[in-house]
Amino acid sequence: MKKAGNIQPTKVVIYARVSSEEQEKEGFSIPAQFKLLNSYAAEQGFQGVKELVDVETAKKTGRPGFNFMVDFFKKEIKSKLPKEPCQILLVEKTDRLYRNLKDWVTIDDLDLDIHFVKENVVLSRDSRSSEKFMHGIKVLMAKNYIDNLSEETKKGMLEKAEQGIFRSFAFLGYINVEWGGKRIIQPDPDLGPLVRQLFEWYATGNHSLLEVKEKVQSEGFAYRKNGRKIPKSVIHKILTNPIYYGDFRWDGKHYRGTHEPIVTKELFDRVHEVLVEKGRRRTRQQKHQWAFQGLVSCGHCGCALTGEIKKGRYIYYHCTGHKGKCPEKYVREEELADQFGEALRAIKLDSEVLSWIVTALKGSHKDEKRYHDEMIANLQKQYGRLQDRLDAMYIDKLDGADRPGIF
Numbered sequence: 001m002k003k004a005g006n007i008q009p010t011k012v013v014i015y016a017r018v019s020s021e022e023q024e025k026e027g028f029s030i031p032a033q034f035k036l037l038n039s040y041a042a043e044q045g046f047q048g049v050k051e052l053v054d055v056e057t058a059k060k061t062g063r064p065g066f067n068f069m070v071d072f073f074k075k076e077i078k079s080k081l082p083k084e085p086c087q088i089l090l091v092e093k094t095d096r097l098y099r100n101l102k103d104w105v106t107i108d109d110l111d112l113d114i115h116f117v118k119e120n121v122v123l124s125r126d127s128r129s130s131e132k133f134m135h136g137i138k139v140l141m142a143k144n145y146i147d148n149l150s151e152e153t154k155k156g157m158l159e160k161a162e163q164g165i166f167r168s169f170a171f172l173g174y175i176n177v178e179w180g181g182k183r184i185i186q187p188d189p190d191l192g193p194l195v196r197q198l199f200e201w202y203a204t205g206n207h208s209l210l211e212v213k214e215k216v217q218s219e220g221f222a223y224r225k226n227g228r229k230i231p232k233s234v235i236h237k238i239l240t241n242p243i244y245y246g247d248f249r250w251d252g253k254h255y256r257g258t259h260e261p262i263v264t265k266e267l268f269d270r271v272h273e274v275l276v277e278k279g280r281r282r283t284r285q286q287k288h289q290w291a292f293q294g295l296v297s298c299g300h301c302g303c304a305l306t307g308e309i310k311k312g313r314y315i316y317y318h319c320t321g322h323k324g325k326c327p328e329k330y331v332r333e334e335e336l337a338d339q340f341g342e343a344l345r346a347i348k349l350d351s352e353v354l355s356w357i358v359t360a361l362k363g364s365h366k367d368e369k370r371y372h373d374e375m376i377a378n379l380q381k382q383y384g385r386l387q388d389r390l391d392a393m394y395i396d397k398l399d400g401a402d403r404p405g406i407f
Contacts, residue, residue: 011048049086298320
């Protein structure tokens with residue numbers, strides 16, 4: 001499609017993709033793809049209106065470029081402007097465009113003219129069936145390559161795991177390093193000691209998760225990238241992750257690692273015992289129905305009050321401390337009952353308001369009963385109709401039992 005006279009050049013979209021750093025090293029780099037595609041566009045008299053790219057690595061997944069491209073073509077097709085919609089796509093070759101069969105279906109629905117430049121193929125609605133058939137085979141071959149690559153990657157990861165090498169992004173307290181041509185983990189010189197301190201504090205049994213979180217945060221325990229504080233949920237995950245005493249989990253199995261542990265197995269087990277004991281304590285407490293649970297809150301910080309039994313018979317309430325450690329002391333349930341009683345005695349209803357409340361409650365009860373009765377009546381009607389149909393079908397079946405060809 002060459003330019004002729006004052007004819008405007010045909011608009012096209014150029015798309016490039018690499019799926020790993022290895023592919024980029026092997027000559028599939030984005031600049032190389034763009035050089036090829038732009039050169040082809042110039043030869044054909046095309047004008048590139050969009051240059052979209054996706055680089056997929058272990059650190060960065062997803063294809064924003066592909067998704068943007070699909071949305072762009074959909075808008076072009078639906079556009080009511082007096083212009084020729086852009087419906088041509090330039091791509092290096094088949095496996096640069098598709099990762100799976102879903103991608104193939106998505107692109108096929110757009111009804112585009114697709115130029116696979118390196119393969120010297122142009123695919124469109126008017127393409128011969130043999131061309132479409134060959135293209136389908138290439139898509140399946142690309143998918144098979146990806147599936148095989150995934151299997152080989154998993155196989156390699158399993159082999160590394162059996163060797164005791166943790167091949168993934170380092171957890172908090174560790175960093176990824178290259179050693180002997182292998183990517184391994186080793187203790188973070190800054191955060192590693194804080195992780196060990198975290199285990200030691202909690203192992204004493206004298207601190208809650210919230211308290212050890214605050215203590216370790218005050219020592220500078222935060223995410224490396226953004227400096228954000230570590231939440232309590234992550235603290236719990238750290239205390240239950242075997243990576244810190246030298247083991248690790250991968251693909252549902254437990255492996256003995258070769259990396260340097262941050263804590264001993266004994267310290268990890270002690271922390272586990274404390275977690276289990278505190279969990280049992282909370283379970284026992286939750287079985288008790290506290291009289292004022294959910295009715296009162298802390299006057300100092302506004303958090304809810306929760307109950308606790310002391311010496312097996314005395315009930316005390318204290319602040320949950322969800323907003324931080326609260327200085328308010330425990331309060332006996334009897335004292336709360338007296339204060340609650342005073343508050344209730346202060347509530348007075350005159351006879352007119354009381355009469356209105358009673359009437360409203362009775363009316364509400366009647367409405368609910370009426371609705372209940374109506375629902376039962378409707379269900380009974382439906383049941384009756386269905387039963388009549390079943391009876392009729394049974395009779396028809398009996399009547400037709402002797403007719404030839406019925407059964």
